[in-house]
Amino acid sequence: GENVEQHPSTLSVQEGDSAVIKCTYSDSASNYFPWYKQELGKRPQLIIDIRSNVGEKKDQRIAVTLNKTAKHFSLHITETQPEDSAVYFCAFGGTSYGKLTFGQGTILTVHP
Amino acid sequence: ETGVTQTPRHLVMGMTNKKSLKCEQHLGHNAMYWYKQSAKKPLELMFVYNFKEQTENNSVPSRFSPECPNSSHLFLHLHTLQPEDSALYLCASSQEPRDDQPQHFGDGTRLSIL
Numbered sequence: 597g598e599n600v601e602q603h604p605s606t607l608s609v610q611e612g613d614s615a616v617i618k619c620t621y622s623d624s625a626s627n628y629f630p631w632y633k634q635e636l637g638k639r640p641q642l643i644i645d646i647r648s649n650v651g652e653k654k655d656q657r658i659a660v661t662l663n664k665t666a667k668h669f670s671l672h673i674t675e676t677q678p679e680d681s682a683v684y685f686c687a688f689g690g691t692s693y694g695k696l697t698f699g700q701g702t703i704l705t706v707h708p
Numbered sequence: 709e710t711g712v713t714q715t716p717r718h719l720v721m722g723m724t725n726k727k728s729l730k731c732e733q734h735l736g737h738n739a740m741y742w743y744k745q746s747a748k749k750p751l752e753l754m755f756v757y758n759f760k761e762q763t764e765n766n767s768v769p770s771r772f773s774p775e776c777p778n779s780s781h782l783f784l785h786l787h788t789l790q791p792e793d794s795a796l797y798l799c800a801s802s803q804e805p806r807d808d809q810p811q812h813f814g815d816g817t818r819l820s821i822l
Contacts, residue, residue: 628808639712639798639813640751647808685751689807695764696807698751
């Protein structure tokens with residue numbers, strides 16, 4: 597079935613450093629790749645997404661890159677801040693009707 | 709963001725109880741979803757509704773019974789649950805039930821089964 601592998605499962609960085617989270621997906625027909633941030637006790641929130649016709653997308657300190665040949669996409673956070681600490685989930689839209697497949701999540705901790 | 713509202717936020721129930729979770733979206737979306745979020749597991753899709761019609765039941769046990777009276781409201785009726793059903797239950801909505809559209813989540817209901 598469809599699946600996505602997300603690494604690392606935990607990531608600890610110092611404030612100001614960069615953080616990178618990578619996901620590898622199974623369905624080569626996938627064309628939509630969102631990233632969600634979930635703070636403790638709060639809802640998952642979409643922070644950035646990319647479609648298969650684009651290789652990279654940026655929004656201030658966050659960026660997502662997509663390598664369709666290798667079937668992986670990555671979230672890049674630059675100049676990390678303590679408020680970036682959260683669980684980050686990748687997902688991909690496959691061929692199933694209305695079904696996103698989510699990764700296992702990465703716990704990011706940014707130390708002041 | 710208050711686009712998707714879920715009640716209650718927390719629920720503790722015994723295995724023989726019957727309770728319902730409620731979700732309401734104010735975004736004018738046509739599709740609504742129920743997800744189960746357990747510790748150290750990916751989000752599990754349970755049900756998908758497209759403008760009141762159920763389009764997917766992801767092999768969910770019958771002790772979970774969804775209801776969608778209109779495109780803005782979604783319920784999850786619970787009865788004779790098991791301890792392993794303890795989890796965070798998230799509701800989400802999107803413009804259409806397509807897997808290439810952003811989904812907007814509620815804050816979830818933290819369910820504990822005694």
